[in-house]
Amino acid sequence: MTPLDSQPLVQVKNLTKHFPVLRGLVLQRQVGLVRAVDGISFDIQRGETLGLVGESGCGKTTAGRTLLGLYPPTSGEVLIDGQDMRHTRGPELMALRRKAQIIFQDPYASLNPRWTVNSIIAEPLRVHRLLPTEKERVERVKELLRLVGLSPTHLNRFPHEFSGGQRQRIGVARALASNPLFIVCDEPISALDVSIQAQVVNLLEELQDQFELTYLFIAHDLSMVRHICDRVAVMYLGLIVELAERNELYENPLHPYTAALLSAVPIPDPKQERARQRILLKGEIPSPLNPPSGCRFHPRCPLAKAHCAETTPAWREISPGHWVACHEVA
Amino acid sequence: MTNLLLEVRDLKTRFHTPEGTVYAVNGISFNLPQGSALAVVGESGCGKSVTMMSILRLIPIPPGQIVSGEALYVGQDLLKLSENEMEANIRGKAIAMIFQDPMTSLNPVLTIGRQLTEPLRIHLGLDHNQAQRRAIQLLEMVGISGGANRLESYPHQFSGGMRQRVMIAMALAANPSLLIADEPTTALDVTIQAQIIELVERLRREIGLTIIWITHDLGVVAGMAERVIVMYAGYIVEEADVDALYEMPCHPYTQALLAALPRADRRRDRRLKSIPGAPPNLLVEPKGCPFAPRCEHVRERCRLENPTLTTVSSSAALRGLSGDHRVACWVDLATGAMR
Amino acid sequence: MTETSPAPVSNIAALPLDQLDAPPLTLGRLAWLRFRRHKMALAGMALLGLLILYCVGGGFVFSEKYANYNDTSLALQPPSAAHWFGTDTIGRDILARTIYGGQISLLIGLTAVILEVSAGIVVGALAGYFGGWVDNLLMRFTEAILIIPQIFLLLVMAKFFAGDIPDINFLGREFSGSVIVIVVIIGLTSWPYLARIVRAEFLSLKESEFILAARATGTSTPEIIFLHILPNCIAPIVVSATLGVANAITLEAYISFLGLGVRPPTATWGNMLEGAYNYIESAYWMWLFPGLLILFIVLAINFVGDGLRDALDPRSRAV
Ligand SMILES: Nc1ncnc2c1ncn2[C@@H]1O[C@H](COP(=O)(O)OP(=O)(O)OP(=O)(O)O)[C@@H](O)[C@H]1O
Numbered sequence: 001m002t003p004l005d006s007q008p009l010v011q012v013k014n015l016t017k018h019f020p021v022l023r024g025l026v027l028q029r030q031v032g033l034v035r036a037v038d039g040i041s042f043d044i045q046r047g048e049t050l051g052l053v054g055e056s057g058c059g060k061t062t063a064g065r066t067l068l069g070l071y072p073p074t075s076g077e078v079l080i081d082g083q084d085m086r087h088t089r090g091p092e093l094m095a096l097r098r099k100a101q102i103i104f105q106d107p108y109a110s111l112n113p114r115w116t117v118n119s120i121i122a123e124p125l126r127v128h129r130l131l132p133t134e135k136e137r138v139e140r141v142k143e144l145l146r147l148v149g150l151s152p153t154h155l156n157r158f159p160h161e162f163s164g165g166q167r168q169r170i171g172v173a174r175a176l177a178s179n180p181l182f183i184v185c186d187e188p189i190s191a192l193d194v195s196i197q198a199q200v201v202n203l204l205e206e207l208q209d210q211f212e213l214t215y216l217f218i219a220h221d222l223s224m225v226r227h228i229c230d231r232v233a234v235m236y237l238g239l240i241v242e243l244a245e246r247n248e249l250y251e252n253p254l255h256p257y258t259a260a261l262l263s264a265v266p267i268p269d270p271k272q273e274r275a276r277q278r279i280l281l282k283g284e285i286p287s288p289l290n291p292p293s294g295c296r297f298h299p300r301c302p303l304a305k306a307h308c309a310e311t312t313p314a315w316r317e318i319s320p321g322h323w324v325a326c327h328e329v330a
Numbered sequence: 331m332t333n334l335l336l337e338v339r340d341l342k343t344r345f346h347t348p349e350g351t352v353y354a355v356n357g358i359s360f361n362l363p364q365g366s367a368l369a370v371v372g373e374s375g376c377g378k379s380v381t382m383m384s385i386l387r388l389i390p391i392p393p394g395q396i397v398s399g400e401a402l403y404v405g406q407d408l409l410k411l412s413e414n415e416m417e418a419n420i421r422g423k424a425i426a427m428i429f430q431d432p433m434t435s436l437n438p439v440l441t442i443g444r445q446l447t448e449p450l451r452i453h454l455g456l457d458h459n460q461a462q463r464r465a466i467q468l469l470e471m472v473g474i475s476g477g478a479n480r481l482e483s484y485p486h487q488f489s490g491g492m493r494q495r496v497m498i499a500m501a502l503a504a505n506p507s508l509l510i511a512d513e514p515t516t517a518l519d520v521t522i523q524a525q526i527i528e529l530v531e532r533l534r535r536e537i538g539l540t541i542i543w544i545t546h547d548l549g550v551v552a553g554m555a556e557r558v559i560v561m562y563a564g565y566i567v568e569e570a571d572v573d574a575l576y577e578m579p580c581h582p583y584t585q586a587l588l589a590a591l592p593r594a595d596r597r598r599d600r601r602l603k604s605i606p607g608a609p610p611n612l613l614v615e616p617k618g619c620p621f622a623p624r625c626e627h628v629r630e631r632c633r634l635e636n637p638t639l640t641t642v643s644s645s646a647a648l649r650g651l652s653g654d655h656r657v658a659c660w661v662d663l664a665t666g667a668m669r
Numbered sequence: 670m671t672e673t674s675p676a677p678v679s680n681i682a683a684l685p686l687d688q689l690d691a692p693p694l695t696l697g698r699l700a701w702l703r704f705r706r707h708k709m710a711l712a713g714m715a716l717l718g719l720l721i722l723y724c725v726g727g728g729f730v731f732s733e734k735y736a737n738y739n740d741t742s743l744a745l746q747p748p749s750a751a752h753w754f755g756t757d758t759i760g761r762d763i764l765a766r767t768i769y770g771g772q773i774s775l776l777i778g779l780t781a782v783i784l785e786v787s788a789g790i791v792v793g794a795l796a797g798y799f800g801g802w803v804d805n806l807l808m809r810f811t812e813a814i815l816i817i818p819q820i821f822l823l824l825v826m827a828k829f830f831a832g833d834i835p836d837i838n839f840l841g842r843e844f845s846g847s848v849i850v851i852v853v854i855i856g857l858t859s860w861p862y863l864a865r866i867v868r869a870e871f872l873s874l875k876e877s878e879f880i881l882a883a884r885a886t887g888t889s890t891p892e893i894i895f896l897h898i899l900p901n902c903i904a905p906i907v908v909s910a911t912l913g914v915a916n917a918i919t920l921e922a923y924i925s926f927l928g929l930g931v932r933p934p935t936a937t938w939g940n941m942l943e944g945a946y947n948y949i950e951s952a953y954w955m956w957l958f959p960g961l962l963i964l965f966i967v968l969a970i971n972f973v974g975d976g977l978r979d980a981l982d983p984r985s986r987a988v
């Protein structure tokens with residue numbers, strides 16, 4: 001079992017996750033299907049940060065959680081370090097779980113309010129029996145606290161005593177405890193103040209440098225995504241519509257949705273803001289319960305032609321590393 | 331000088347809570363000329379909402395208390411008006427306010443039409459048909475077409491952006507001259523946020539609405555404000571025209587905030603600059619500069635005495651930027667000298 | 670398999686450490702800070718303390734023999750210096766009997782609630798956590814029990830089991846076996862409400878992010894249920910347990926009053942009321958004192974329960 005280092009750490013192939021919509025009390029019947037993630041494929045190289053952006057409800061969280069096996073996938077395959085969670089059992093599954101961790105958006109909901117900081121951070125150590133004695137575990141927790149910039153004397157405090165940014169760093173410490181290779185960061189900074197966001201982002205970057213971590217960075221703040229990610233995938237209604245290296249994507253967006261999204265990002269520069277032409281999209285993101293036919297973006301697309309409503313655009317590599325799904329891109 | 335619509339002087343608001351007194355707003359003064367767009371920026375809990383709610387006298391008393399100050403709306407002090415006068419002439423009439431969360435501000439069991447027409451009938455005395463017509467007109471004004479059909483819809487049938495536009499339509503019902511928007515786009519996606527900003531810009535051009543826009547997003551501010559107030563811990567720390575503020579921020583906090591922002595329009599060139607420490611604790615009576623514990627330029631004097639808001643040397647004016655640029659800091663960051 | 674103790678050491682020394690200014694605030698202390706803001710809850714707690722002192726401490730002043738000692742020549746005496754609360758139809762001292770009756774009432778309340786809480790937690794937790802058909806099955810069963818009026822169930826079961834359960838010895842006292850019957854049937858008919866509350870809590874908590882984090886880590890299901898979710902349901906459980914004690918005391922009084930509950934000579938506040946039934950107008954003291962005690966304890970417990978509801982709310986971050 002020696003995975004080649006050239007092999008991507010995370011491989012996602014045609015992953016779908018559908019949630020049935022059920023009605024009825026005793027005998028439930030299915031009245032619909034939320035196509036939250038509807039066939040996405042991508043790789044994440046070791047040590048790389050892949051950004052996943054898109055509007056609310058497009059399936060970013062679902063994708064991240066399905067990747068970690070928190071939701072069983074409807075179809076498709078996720079390989080982490082060459083292994084699929086669905087085909088591993090017992091100790092092998094535990095070893096796989098140790099390698100992949102998650103950081104959540106809400107620093108209030110993601111820490112058990114009845115546990116001390118010590119128990120929270122030590123949980124992965126305890127569950128994976130990484131350190132045999134309580135004393136060693138406490139030492140390791142102290143070290144992790146120091147690592148994320150919190151004082152080790154706060155070991156026995158409860159989450160409610162910390163500010164949002166500090167809680168988020170406790171979440172980071174917990175994710176790091178088991179020495180994972182891969183961390184899904186699900187909007188880790190959206191709930192934080194601007195002055196605190198930079199603290200957490202810099203911490204994530206430093207940790208990545210130091211421990212060669214691989215991140216899937218889910219966000220809707222496109223400025224931050226450009227800053228922190230190596231490559232960026234844009235999601236729309238359960239599908240990835242464009243994927244490219246970050247500067248390529250931001251400077252040369254091919255998909256009309258990416259272009260619209262980027263044109264709407266506010267830029268902290270009044271002169272530029274005044275000069276800018278926004279591409280205003282018509283209407284709202286449709287429901288994933290019955291997504292539009294053909295290209296899912298066509299009802300809002302400024303470039304839409306008749307065939308866009310009929311055929312699903314292919315996922316094509318336009319230039320090396322720049323993938324897009326659109327009929328109208330040459 | 332242009333016509334002043336609103337003039338706030340030395341506003342102080344506190345909350346007396348079981349844990350102690352919250353010093354939420356500590357002496358805020360600003361002028362708002364007719365037809366202008368003012369942005370108030372600052373982090374969570376710095377007192378942006380409380381300032382505006384104090385002006386409209388919407389804070390709960392107790393625990394709240396407006397300790398001092400005046401808020402002159404075309405010359406009359408809102409803080410001295412009777413509750414009846416506020417209700418009859420100011421709130422929702424002359425000054426309208428919209429709030430952050432479009433989900434909770436609308437009643438989910440009443441139709442949009444009912445919620446739009448009821449205030450029109452009660453406050454403006456319109457009959458059913460007039461109210462109906464006005465409601466349709468208001469919806470069109472905020473870019474929701476479809477007229478009468480839309481009035482039959484329930485809030486859940488509208489998306490977040492549409493609900494926020496309905497809130498704006500409701501705020502516009504009585505032809506207010508001032509619209510206070512308290513983080514109206516924070517819960518929305520960027521594409522929807524762009525629609526709302528565009529809408530508010532248009533209203534300002536077309537009906538001459540004066541706007542106060544509260545936000546914590548320095549990007550949004552750059553796009554829609556003329557003048558900007560930066561708040562920290564219940565104080566104004568810097569106030570300037572939007573170009574001057576971004577071109578030469580004078581307060582260490584403003585500078586740090588701008589340096590902490592990544593840019594979508596530039597290649598990454600450095601790590602973000604983070605502001606160390608945690609947001610201020612408003613439970614202690616402020617002494618010295620509130621930003622001193624987190625400031626990298628801190629001096630002895632900063633910890634002892636709180637600097638007042640003073641006009642900085644009008645280099646901004648020299649460079650063709652108008653409006654005075656005021657900052658509350660002992661240190662002149664350009665030279666490193668004390669003011 | 671691979672390494673066990675990898676523990677990389679940080680070289681990010683530059684990071685300044687955040688210190689908290691405030692002194693540590695444990696959850697218990699936080700709850701107490703919130704609890705003491707409720708004046709009624711504090712009053713309720715004081716009253717409850719006094720009543721418990723009355724029932725327990727009183728036991729050292731009067732013996733149980735004295736409480737059951739009858740002297741018909743002293744029957745139906747109004748309150749006097751010798752018998753503060755008067756005497757009953759066969760001349761027993763009412764003060765002493767309310768003390769021993771109170772002990773029984775408290776005992777019934779507490780043990781019935783232990784049963785109620787155990788059953789409620791097990792059913793609620795299983796239904797809420799596993800969902801699907803487990804939930805369906807358990808909830809239909811719970812509803813079935815809820816549909817039958819509790820009083821009716823109680824009366825039927827009390828009558829049915831009233832048979833010959835021998836007396837028992839517990840905490841140095843003799844109890845009529847009917848006490849156990851009452852405890853068990855109150856416990857077994859009260860749990861459905863709690864089960865529904867626990868189920869609802871589990872349903873919402875199992876989707877919360879800290880549970881997802883635990884699952885992503887690989888924490889086992891029993892640990893998630895008992896170490897993660899259950900401690901977060903403690904607020905509604907404690908509140909309904911508190912109120913359950915009051916409920917059990919009233920139920921006991923009710924069935925004893927109908928003559929189906931605890932058998933004499935063991936005194937309870939309920940069967941003392943029964944004895945007073947024919948003397949409502951002629952001997953007020955026979956019902957007044959046990960009646961007041963029931964009223965006080967139920968009120969006190971309800972006030973405390975209200976205070977606890979706020980004090981233990983895990984979602985409230987404010988002091
Ligand atoms: N457990 C679930 N059951 C049913 N539908 C779900 C479930 N979780 C998510 N969905 C639906 O799947 C779609 C995608 O949701 P998801 O949370 O992944 O979006 P997102 O991109 O993370 O959005 P946001 O930016 O708001 O976090 C939504 O329409 C949502 O309603």
Ligand SMILES: Nc1ncnc2c1ncn2[C@@H]1O[C@H](COP(=O)(O)OP(=O)(O)OP(=O)(O)O)[C@@H](O)[C@H]1O
Pocket residue numbers: 345347352354372373374375376377378379380381390393394546612
């Ligand atoms: N009703 C209240 N009782 C006690 N304290 C209050 C009350 N309302 C506001 N405060 C306090 O006043 C301070 C300022 O609050 P305010 O709502 O103005 O912040 P804000 O700048 O609007 O923040 P945000 O960006 O989160 O909306 C906060 O510390 C808050 O806790």
Ligand SMILES: [Mg+2]
Pocket residue numbers: 060061062
């Ligand atoms: Mg999400």
Ligand SMILES: [Mg+2]
Pocket residue numbers: 378379380512
């Ligand atoms: Mg606010």
